[in-house]
Amino acid sequence: MKIESAKVIVTSPGRNFVTLKIVTESGTYGIGDATLNGRELSVASYLEDHVIPCLIGRDAGQIEDIWQYLYRGAYWRRGPVTMSAIAAVDMALWDIKAKAAGMPLYQLLGGRSRNGVLVYGHANGKDLEGTLEAVGRYIEMGYKAIRIQCGVPGNASVYGVGKGDLYYEPAEKGLPPEEVWSTPDYLRFIPGVFEAVREKYGDAPLLLHDCHHRLTPIEAARLGKDLEPYRLFWIEDATPAENQEAFKLIRQHTTTPLAVGEIFNTVWDAKDLIQNQLIDYIRATLVHAGGITHMRTIAALAALYQVRTGFHGATDLSPVTMGAALHFDTWVPNFGIQEYMRHTPETDAVFPHDYSYADGMLQVGDKPGHGVDIDEELAAEYPYDRAYLPVNRLADGTLWNW
Numbered sequence: 001m002k003i004e005s006a007k008v009i010v011t012s013p014g015r016n017f018v019t020l021k022i023v024t025e026s027g028t029y030g031i032g033d034a035t036l037n038g039r040e041l042s043v044a045s046y047l048e049d050h051v052i053p054c055l056i057g058r059d060a061g062q063i064e065d066i067w068q069y070l071y072r073g074a075y076w077r078r079g080p081v082t083m084s085a086i087a088a089v090d091m092a093l094w095d096i097k098a099k100a101a102g103m104p105l106y107q108l109l110g111g112r113s114r115n116g117v118l119v120y121g122h123a124n125g126k127d128l129e130g131t132l133e134a135v136g137r138y139i140e141m142g143y144k145a146i147r148i149q150c151g152v153p154g155n156a157s158v159y160g161v162g163k164g165d166l167y168y169e170p171a172e173k174g175l176p177p178e179e180v181w182s183t184p185d186y187l188r189f190i191p192g193v194f195e196a197v198r199e200k201y202g203d204a205p206l207l208l209h210d211c212h213h214r215l216t217p218i219e220a221a222r223l224g225k226d227l228e229p230y231r232l233f234w235i236e237d238a239t240p241a242e243n244q245e246a247f248k249l250i251r252q253h254t255t256t257p258l259a260v261g262e263i264f265n266t267v268w269d270a271k272d273l274i275q276n277q278l279i280d281y282i283r284a285t286l287v288h289a290g291g292i293t294h295m296r297t298i299a300a301l302a303a304l305y306q307v308r309t310g311f312h313g314a315t316d317l318s319p320v321t322m323g324a325a326l327h328f329d330t331w332v333p334n335f336g337i338q339e340y341m342r343h344t345p346e347t348d349a350v351f352p353h354d355y356s357y358a359d360g361m362l363q364v365g366d367k368p369g370h371g372v373d374i375d376e377e378l379a380a381e382y383p384y385d386r387a388y389l390p391v392n393r394l395a396d397g398t399l400w401n402w
Ligand SMILES: O=C(O)[C@@H](O)[C@@H](O)[C@H](O)[C@H](O)CO
Pocket: 037, 170, 210, 212, 262, 312, 313, 314, 315, 316, 339, 389
């Protein structure tokens, strides 16, 4: 089944998405997500100017060979732009192969390993009262797992406290907004938030929290210890992970489970973390870590060390990633949990899909492929609108991690 054409579709139904569509000579097509929040056009160009010319005429069924060709053949390996481009090709080719086989992608991967995909939603509030109310709303919607982010008194903004409730969009149009951060205020305040949640809603809800790269290892160790009475499911991105050894220091101080990796893009970013059991969940997901082909490598290594998947699933990952990830989640033996930040209705209209939410779980559909499409006409109505993630500074102006 030869690749006849391929194109990149950039659309912005409320936020920017980059999608690759590969069409074979038989007319069967597949789509892949190539969205990299704040750097979208770099991946669009990588695909249009450097990858697509090399795809035309190749056998769409040779998924592994094309993956190796794009990874080794680029000479310059790894990185979010390269690996997001490779991911988009990979997702589209797996979509084609499953459609050609007449089966949903999870069947092609190895069949169903679970009845449904446990997801977590995002309860957040500008203050403790608003956050407690948001947690109640997620419990009423049937969520068993809830991520909790709360405004910190004295701080104008913190990560994860959005403008809305169901939808959280961190990127802003125009140039990067600058935020100010106080770790001492945060470390003093956050344990009390989880104490209040447990007091109000009991021990049953699975509670998660995202530190979003802002702590040093010893600060993360302190927060992990302070949160132990509230038995969190995980704290995420407790400290930047370029130095994977940093997690040793956190691990030796606390039993709060650790998740990391949404900004990872190959197995090499996580190898030492996994092999030394410094983490409990790996957050890397299809769109930024080389697609289904490479995520199988990462998940297989993780399984050897009882590390489970915890795919990133923010709104800046398109429904194409969500759909393909749910097929992976349905199959992968060492599944942990799937993040589920809902997309807006206008985004869902551009990307019709067959996955659905009920009672704290997402279910994949049984259509051949990954079950997500793109309405090109509708997509064309939303031109690209440059937006950036915020930049973070400490009170003295030191540039910090957002
Ligand atoms: O865990 C998460 O979902 C966050 O870390 C994301 O919202 C992240 O900030 C965005 O994906 C960045 O684009």
